[in-house]
Amino acid sequence: MAVAAIVTVGLIGADTIHTKASTTTDTFIATMSTPVKTVANAYKLYPSVMMAQAALESGWGTSTLSTSANNYFGIKGSYNGQSVTMSTAEYDSSSQLYYTNAAFKKYPTISASLTDNAQLLRNGISSDPTYYSGTWRENAATYEDAANALTGKYATAPTYGTSLINLIQTYGFNSLDSSSSSSSSSTTTTTKKKPTITYYSTLNGETGTLSSKYKSYAIYNHVKGSAYKTTKYKWTTVGGWSGRPVWFDGRAYKSDSKTTWYRIRFSKQTTAKRYWVYSKAVSLPKTTYTKEKKTATFTATSNPVYDHVYNSSYLASQLTTTKALGTGKMSVDCKGVITQNGVASTWYRVTSGKTTGWVKSTAISKLS
Template identity: 40%
Template sequence: MKLWIKLTATLTLALAAVGLGGGHTVHADSHTAFINRLSKPVLQASKKYHLYGSVMMAQAALESDWGTSTLSSEDNNYFGVKGAYDGKSVTLSTAEADGAGQFFNTMAQFKAYPSVQASINDYAQTLRDGTTWNPFLYEDTWRENATSYTEAVDTIAAHYATDTNYASKVETIIAEYDLTSRFDDTTSNTDDATTIQITPGVSYATDTGTATIKTGTIKLYKQVPGPSVDATSSKTATLAGKTVTIKQRGIIKSSQTIWYQIKSGSTTGWVQLTDLLNLQESH
């Protein structure tokens, strides 16, 4: 039985026995409620971006103090991400650690999100896009590169956090709440997520709809050919004039070029917007 289920059962028995909950038991149940509340968006983001959901959930819990921090409760920022989101931000005092592991307070600007989902998706995109000076900064958090969640945690601890004990804190939460079985096994390497090759520098969005492939020969790519990726393509005329299903949309940030992942029968790939006619999107 998974630990999060055990914790709920423990709370029920304790309340039945004494008629009220002790502080520790209620605390444990609030953690379970936090995990349940963020479960769906974390699973969706980790599958879409091919990341370890257990690590994302544990980080969200640690960074937001299980959803009790002002930044998370008022601004939906669950990962302590600095900067601005769609021009919106909030300035707060934050604790940072120096090279010796000593903490000090400083003021910083943090992103303010419209929803929990936006926060989780933006963080997942950060792990995929890296930084402007290094788009592959977090590549060892990607499931195709990290053989276990611990490798992903080590990479994040090295580049994302200043706390020298960050990795152990994240891994303790993962182990205590059995997050690997709940979030990683459901998006394992046997999952369809492995067929989605993410390109750094591309903004992805789930999209649904139909379109018609233009006449002639087009190039069908395995992934969006971004500025730092020489994506494999194949020329095909078999799709000409066919109606295809839209699966995803990707926009190359540097050039604002729009691409669509299409599916026709057993054929799936990415084509540029200019290769499509009669595009009907339902998002």
Template identity: 40%
Template sequence: MRFWKKVTLTLGVLLSIGVGSSITAQADSHTAFIDELSTPVLQVSRKYHLYGSVMMAQAALESDWGTSALSTQANNYFGVKGNYGGRSVTMSTSEANTSGDLYKTLAQFKSYPSIAASLNDYAKVLRGGTTWNPFLYQGAWRENADSYMSATAIVAKNYATDTNYQEKLNQIIAQYDLHDRFDRATAHATDADHTTVITPGVSYATYDGTATVKPGTIRFYKNVPGPSVKAKSIKTDQLANQKVTVLQRGIITKSQTIWYQVKTAQATGWVQLTDLLNLATK
């Protein structure tokens, strides 16, 4: 009896060590994932004025903490379908039929060159919505959502069919203190990056270049004009013939009108492509 008792106690200790090691290993891998995405999440959430905690939690959930084939092979951390710059991967996915039953099928997913590209593309989805509703996620924007939980409610309602999606996101945020780490750094209006006021229905892209402003009087806007955004314009001839630095490009999806964010010694603002000459990348 003593022998079996000793064996049982030994097995119990070994099993407890094994379980503890497994939990520790999982926690370590999750922490490593958060650390790896920390810088781009902070940069992108700041640029697009979104909750970084929600972005990080959703990346973790959608990519299974960076272990999914889609994230490891295509840097796709949010399960976004389609192609990115002509690049895509075909993978198996579960879809629901009209009765709500799941079935397996093949689908094309975007393949990104980097984690940052995936995060930026995701942010544009939250800011630009869909072609049929550019305001689909506006309730998740920092200026509209009074807490990260308000943002996860909007994301869960419109991004996923999982009825427990919001609860899962909130649990990840709470467990890993993502709110303190990613939201408080951009919690105040003075901390957020307002050099770009996001206009729904506009596709944004960074642009590192130069151009010359056309002669005459042009309209210089604080942000890309849109139906839901009041863009203040400055009618000025002071920029005429000036060489400017070009920071970003914005294309209004519906009209395909192209705008560029330019910077001078005096101000930063947006002008139409038709107001620029000698546009070139650096």
């Protein structure tokens, strides 16, 4: 596991915090409850998890980072050019603790710190916008699921999720989740019945074009009907034309309308502005599937294994590699042929143990 970009400052454990909290807990909870509920619900996150994170990371608001910089989550970097340098504890790939100096964001207010943390969880990292999608309420059935989804991603501490859950259960933070519907107008907005939208993590290099009927559909900054404030753009503003190349880095499914949406950008650069469009506004290569009942042996070269055929309408994310699956025979139950720019490529769905994924035909040395 690589060292995460965000780490627990001081790595105060749940038991330590429980001991320290006797004189600070009431003040901390009274101060943080309202802004935590407001911000967490605005971004469809669990207030209980946000409160536990703030308590764990800041030592109930007593850490130097929280008192001098309003930084309650140990987020590194600078905020509007403001930062403070502090010593921080991290874990290496062998789960060994070590210390290093780092610059951390300095916020003007508590709400600014909460909001920046919420935006990070919702927007992910540059290479993966859905990096923290396990914390989203539409993906996490319980606060426990959301808390555990942070382990190894938000913090390098191997017991990070467990520490958060212990705090939530010890101090009843889960009441923030159930009571939030009547606490404020912003909370009421987020608890209104909204379409169930499931987001899927995908790669950044898959491509397609704007369809011939793209003008019949709008382009947005969020999936239409989601809990976020949605802005609709004019195609003349973003420069659309039929056949214009687009790059994909996200897929979403709306269960109420049974529609698929894609997040696109008009440049290969992953830093380019991204937009959400209804699936019929874009064209992806056609994939034809047929059932197979064969066995496959991989080549000696390591190749990626995806959850879907690469560049198909489902888009793909990498599960593992053929090298990791081993050299034995793999069962094959489906073949997919995808044609892009007049070139056809064949893919096979293979199963090895508990892993099922798609590999390109060139990754297979023998098929029988």
